[in-house]
Amino acid sequence: MGKDSSHGRSQSLIEQEHSIQNLRSYITVKLQQSGIADSDIETDIIIMEALNLNRVELASSTKLIIPQSQLDTIESILNRRVQREPLSYILGNQPFYGLDFSINSHTLIPRPETELLVEEILNFTENIRSLSVADIGTGSGVIAVSLAIMRPDYGFYAVDISETAIAVAHQNANKHKVSHQITFEVGDLFASTTEQFDIIASNLPYIPTDRISKLEKELSWEPIQALDGGLDGTQVISKLLEKSTLHVKRNSTIFLEIDNSHANTLINLAKRIYPLSKITLKQDLQGFDRILIIEPFDATPT
Numbered sequence: 001m002g003k004d005s006s007h008g009r010s011q012s013l014i015e016q017e018h019s020i021q022n023l024r025s026y027i028t029v030k031l032q033q034s035g036i037a038d039s040d041i042e043t044d045i046i047i048m049e050a051l052n053l054n055r056v057e058l059a060s061s062t063k064l065i066i067p068q069s070q071l072d073t074i075e076s077i078l079n080r081r082v083q084r085e086p087l088s089y090i091l092g093n094q095p096f097y098g099l100d101f102s103i104n105s106h107t108l109i110p111r112p113e114t115e116l117l118v119e120e121i122l123n124f125t126e127n128i129r130s131l132s133v134a135d136i137g138t139g140s141g142v143i144a145v146s147l148a149i150m151r152p153d154y155g156f157y158a159v160d161i162s163e164t165a166i167a168v169a170h171q172n173a174n175k176h177k178v179s180h181q182i183t184f185e186v187g188d189l190f191a192s193t194t195e196q197f198d199i200i201a202s203n204l205p206y207i208p209t210d211r212i213s214k215l216e217k218e219l220s221w222e223p224i225q226a227l228d229g230g231l232d233g234t235q236v237i238s239k240l241l242e243k244s245t246l247h248v249k250r251n252s253t254i255f256l257e258i259d260n261s262h263a264n265t266l267i268n269l270a271k272r273i274y275p276l277s278k279i280t281l282k283q284d285l286q287g288f289d290r291i292l293i294i295e296p297f298d299a300t301p302t
């Protein structure tokens with residue numbers, strides 16, 4: 001099943017009886033040769049996608065006559081993946097909070113850490129009805145859309161500086177039937193709204209500019225404005241905090257996804273902007289500070 005590109009398709013995947021095991025080894029070896037770490041997991045995803053199998057069908061399949069068209073699909077996925085294009089972009093979707101989201105190279109690939117942000121907001125708003133929520137830097141819309149599904153009586157404002165990202169977010173809201181709850185806007189942070197919100201949720205870029213070129217190859221496929229947090233990585237989030245003063249109410253809460261190393265800088269800034277604030281930090285599964293929760297006027301009774 002080996003392929004030497006100089007010999008063309010004859011040494012590629014050709015229609016014959018393939019065992020799933022052989023197909024697996026062929027794909028895994030190709031991925032490993034390109035330095036891809038989770039080659040086993042990705043191999044199964046590629047086979048399921050190309051052969052249109054679910055996990056149970058994959059586990060129970062042994063020998064298959066695989067049509068050439070499906071083998072060509074595998075080759076074409078592999079050809080892109082070995083260039084280190086993320087599998088999520090090749091397949092055009094990514095799971096988030098148990099939901100399927102469309103994504104493309106104009107949107108960040110949603111990360112599991114951001115599910116924690118959604119989880120924290122859901123915990124915080126349990127039993128509270130009819131809130132207004134801003135999702136600043138919505139990307140593919142994962143935060144606003146997941147929350148809208150879970151909180152059908154809430155209204156959302158979702159903004160992104162990238163028009164193409166907003167188009168994808170819109171598509172995801174339609175797909176999950178929550179577009180009536182969300183107002184989408186293209187803009188720089190709060191520049192396109194005068195509204196005040198009960199909840200401000202945001203996962204803005206937080207990688208320092210000079211670290212971006214040193215990151216793993218897959219990240220070079222993601223949009224730069226979704227990654228680049230400026231000189232020390234806190235510039236965009238700091239600007240959001242400064243601009244937020246015109247968009248909070250007395251009982252508002254701000255939820256920010258942050259990099260572990262920025263916690264002190266951002267806490268100090270939040271305290272300077274909101275001297276009466278109550279500030280809470282939540283850790284991710286690795287124990288890193290990940291979610292910064294700011295209640296600007298600490299409404300908690302003492």
Ligand SMILES: C[S@@+](CC[C@H](N)C(=O)[O-])C[C@H]1O[C@@H](n2cnc3c(N)ncnc32)[C@H](O)[C@@H]1O
Pocket residue numbers: 107108109110111114136137138139140141142143159160161162165187188189203204205206225226227236
């Ligand atoms: C880290 S990505 C997060 C996307 C999405 N919220 C998620 O969690 O998957 C940051 C997003 O913020 C957007 N962004 C960056 N600077 C912005 C700004 N000044 N105003 C609005 N959006 C901005 C980027 O285009 C990108 O979509």
